[in-house]
Amino acid sequence: MNSSNQLLNWRDLRPELNIKSDINLLETTKDTDFFDLQPHAGAAIERFLKNDNSTLLLLKSEQHGQYAPLLENFIRINQPNELAIKGVKYDLKQADSFSFPEVSVEPAKSKMDNFAAKKQVATALYCDQSQLFGCIRVNSSSHDIMLSAGLVHQLNGGVLILSASNLLERFDLWHRLKQILTTKQFDWYSLNPLKIMPCDIPSYPVELKIILLANRAELATLDELDEDILQIADYAEIESYFSMENCEKQIKWASFVQQYARQNGFPAIKESGLTALYQYLARQSEDRHLINISPLKLKSILSGVVACNKNYNQSNSLSAVDFLRYFDSLSQQQGFLRECAYNEILKEQIYVATQGEIVGQINGLSVIEYAGSPASFGEPSRISCIVQFGEGEIIDVERKNELAGNIHGKGIMIAELCLANILELPSQLPFSASIVFEQSYSEIDGDSASLASFCVLVSALANLPLPQSIAVTGAIDQFGLVHSVGGVNEKIEGFFTICERRGLTGHQGVIIPTTVLNQLSLSETVVSAVKNGKFSIWTVDDVFQACQILFKRPLLSDDKNTEETSISTLINHRVQHRAEPKIRLFERLFFKR
Template identity: 35%
Template structure:
């Protein structure tokens, strides 16, 4: 058997080189985005420049308070405070309204700030209101007046959901004039109100889906606007980058009034962060996620500092609270309601791994499932039952076709493939999509064609290209832990394990139970680069070998036998013609 076993040290991030970094104090940053978001800060600086040609900026970030507050603070640091009042002063005399330049900052329509943000804003709050009651006129300023001469930050949902508001706001920004209009065009203003100068820049903040929807509503904006992006992750390739990330975390802790982290807390938080980002070399910068982890740890820590045990305990408590659905799924499998074998050998059946993402549940979790294949004489058609009954998505269908193309290419037949096969995800009652089951489906098909059994103590995941190379897939940690929990419930034998793509090793960050089982030899992980390596582990026979028995040779022999049997049914003359054709 090919030795592709992973040592336990490969199953979590290697933080030994950062030990000295974690022991240093990390003073919170006064300008956090300038340090941690250099590209975004450069874009904001160019946007806020007095002679910048851009009046609009589109910024990819979450429409949440933590993001908007950080962006607003950075803009305020970039924009200088004006020595002179900006805006206007409206004077109401009976039914007459006049406009004059603001004399001081206390004037009714004078600017109050250089930057204001709102995730969601409606018409009257944005543009102000004119009220008329008992022959008395009152003018109330909106956000555009409060931030005149500065930058307004709004969420993309505001523009997408209120197109009339957006059309008016865009016109005012481009014309640099504020005109009074009624919120309802059917009800005109009771008096005429003169317009006022408006020097305003707009930043629209939204996630990728929100900006895509915005582009459909207002494609012109993307041409007019400067683009910026709040980077979601930081590549921690060296001590300097890790120092930046730790300083960023302490900055967020200070901003929330939370204790700073102790030296032993960093490894625990980094492990949770790697699990969230899905990459050992990438740590999340999402302020919302980090703040949530800090607040959870604060519930289990003293007032002086956040410790490693606090992060560990908060994670354990969170996983316990959210584990009911996972335990129910595990119970169904262990009780035999969902059939998944973890012992013995079966021809044409393999344990695949899936990730379930249930609506309303905060966790995606792994669940093993069976893929089975049966083969019979036919015209070469390989039936993907999930696709036939419209339970398979487009990505799933593509991966199955790629896997089939690899097999047909490897066989290199000169005549039609004399078998038909049926592949199915057993006890699957919903839509299946993605390409992570391609390797498992290929193993099941090859096993059925070669009539060689598969070891049921193992599970396999990975996608495959047309040359048989195994490619990375998502949700690797959840998949491994799902199969491990099943094996643990049925008692670990030391022969159980998971086969995964080599490209996914950098994504591994498993829980302590799995790491300990791998360390003691009770559970194994194998990283493979090709389907050949996976087959040798699962079936204990190479896929193709010139000198030793192989799966490919067994399939070709079976094809030759059925062709010989079919050929004997033809008259002598036709058999001679077929023989000459093959020559």
Template identity: 35%
Template sequence: MKQENWQALTPQYTEFDDTISNFENLSEVSFLDIQPRLKQALSTLVAVEGFTKMLVVNSPDNAFYRSSIQRALSSLTDKPVLGTESINMNELLGCYSCNKAGQITVQRTGLVERINDGFLIVSANMLLANPSSWPIFKAIFLGEPISPISTTPKYLADDVPRSSFSVKLVVVGNRDQIADLEYMDGDLYSGIANYTEIEDDMNVTKNSVEHYLGFLSSLIKAFNLPSLSFDAIHRVMVAGARYSEDQRYMPIEPLWYLSIFQEASLYTDGRIIDEQAIDQALNAKYQRESYLPERALSDILDGQVIIETQGECIGQVNGLTVIDVSGHPLSYGEPARISCVIHFGDGDISDVERKAELGGNLHAKGMMIMQAFVSSALKLDEPLPYSASVVFEQSYCEVDGDSATLAELCSFVSALSDYPINQQIAVTGAVDQFGRVQAVGGLNEKIEGFYRVCKHQGLTGKQGVIIPKTNLKHLALNKEVVTSIKSNEFHIWSVETVDETIPIIMGKPFRGDDETSVIHKIAQRIESYEKHEHPLGIVERIKNWFL
């Protein structure tokens, strides 16, 4: 176990200072150059002539990305590249009208004919919304003869024109849309289409940081935005690490950067975006989106939701959750009071959330792993003589995931051993059957959610959060929390095992020869129960009267 210093809790990019200082002179890196998989797939589509004339691109489903792909493809070929945002068969295939005699009087060429020997870019969602159009698109890029659409269906043309075209198709959509498209046509990846995807992030190292910064430079110049100061780049990279949930990975999503840069430019003199402007833009964004987390915090402060951040309690621990609300862009952290009570029984652990149909499959899996670990640690020859019930108190919506397993385990062994848990410390982490603490998601939101509650209820200087050590690389805490950690008002402990966790939160070793260890205390209670002589029940007494 280790109490982490503040430098480990927020990204440090000083090793890139020389490159950042030279930001203005870096070569621009285009959207295509920052997407090596897309570049390779488009180059292959341009070069290959044969049966495979379709490319499926996993990408955010919006016109910005389709336009970016269109420009990227146009830079690789001199053949026509067009995109369409709607399906109108008359415009796509062309149309004709004829008279009563069957003679064609008017004929208009379609989009397919105009881009013959070229490329057509369409949205996967457009195809899904018009499933009857898919066989036509498939026939087009497979080179089968097709006919234009008649605008006078009551008259039959004597000679309907039929033509074959050489058109390559690029379908752009998100993963769910592509999955639906594959379901609609099981032959999609049997040779008629290749697949690639637009990457969300990139690993930033000393070798790649210039490439990354060149991409930022190209965005700024393409959209006529003020340049970035040295400190602003550092701030953007910290925000990027938080967004990607990894200190060494930066997002390469143009829209994410543009939303920040364009708003930050409102707080500048028009010449350069500095760190303060970036902070103002990020704070303004949080202010717009923070109604729900602020209301959740007020419920805790008003006592409507009970969260204790001081004192000790047997069988009760502060777990950490991440709240996602449909239609709301902000995920936020909130502490959850997890409690466990025990009673004589057959060793079963009752997962109240699961029984109430509020717990998901992953949560149930975590509970079973916890039970298996404790039984293994106690080295029992038979089931526990106790049963337990574990519950998320005041939780009224579905709970899923295994990130509360470590917290639930702490409450369980506290109830079994009768040792109290320090309520100043919150816990998050998954656990395997060997007691190793495993990484979980949403660390920044969880830590900040507990910090806000501690701050409003009163910081004691001993409050903090226990996290998996493997999660350290995911931290990019906000400035207020980092400042509090610097001042020793708040703490972060990283752990690798359950054995490291218990001494922090309960003040006792988990196992060992020490008679005060948690395992030893639990064994004593089990032994005491087994030696306990139960008084005869009423049935046994009645039987004895007749003996």
């Protein structure tokens, strides 16, 4: 097996936009709206608006404030422009010393009538009873009454956009809204349950549609409080990520970004700038085919790019240089904890070797997150294993001292079971092994170190040295297949930074799962080092390929390969050598002549 087959080319390390350079996105005949990137949600909203029997749409969204204006605009485009005259006109006859006030009602004949529909669509993310349902105002001195219309009256025949978080805080609002949607009738009630209304006010028919914006947690709470809500409502989702699988979708996304920049007063973006933005978003989503399309996030990035560009001019277009300058400055201003961690390694306060070979020691890769800090970063972790005479127990020191979570413990157990399965080792080894994350003082979790744990266990059992210039990440199963892990960009760049500051030798690199190729969106520094042969990145599908790269020999015996003794042969010889003294002792004790 040739390890060069798993060596990545520098072109594989970052995604590229597949857009023809002669496409002028500013001159596109049709602007790309946000809901053009939301075909499922857009179709659901259109069906909801056209269906007279649908009165409630639950629209899953994470950030209500940024999507409500976009939703309003989309509804205005898809609703008839001419607002029909709906509602009523209330005539009031004020009370005198001999009578009570009287209220009569007749159908609205003009939009100027007091309870005629005034709006086609409106948003009320935060509101109270009087804003929604109107109120009865009573003059404290004359006792004259006045009826004030609420959003329910103003939007008769229209659409009201609400936030679930507001309704959950005041759930009595939802009960009354539900009654209006169900009966299609508005009835007047006193806002104060301890006081009666000053007079009887006739009810009147109301046709209302409500779109309720809610995240997953809010939807779950609504379902618990009202078991009928999912049965009476339509459901759709505003997707947080947009697929970038083909050229057509990439052009659509690029057109949306250009239109958004133009509408919000930002300069146009060059193709190189779009590529840099795409690479940054793909890095954050950890998927080249799915990127975040949050308008709030896009606005934050474009604002930062403009603010970071000292030579900003409205007539200038934003290029990749402008975006990268902003991303670098953002990384630096959030990188204090990262630099502290790397300095500890470089000053050998935390020992991590990046040269030479050592038996039973390997560099794993982990992602460090601190509470209260928005940035995470990759950091190499020294994993060691020693083997002694024993009863076959594999001791996970972190787990035994309650410094590791259940998933980490599961990963170490899988590494042990995988080795026993592949090498067909006896049920009870004459060895005991201990696996330690050296100089780890806080709780760790996750199974991304199971491949590294497997390799360090193999090294200790076979007495074969591991190159300290290669770091490893990956999760394995009992059959030796290597599976995906998260944070691969941060992990690679973390180990690369330590190697670069100590001096790149051309022998350093990392081993990652093949399944994370779509996650890769590495920095220009790493890409240049790989391009110049100063740093290497290997992808592996299974433990056999990983062992071939690390030990330069096969894991199992192969008749076709006679140059190097296999690792399994070395381990079996060592197992037999350790087992023989026990057998001879047993024979002397029980078979004396």
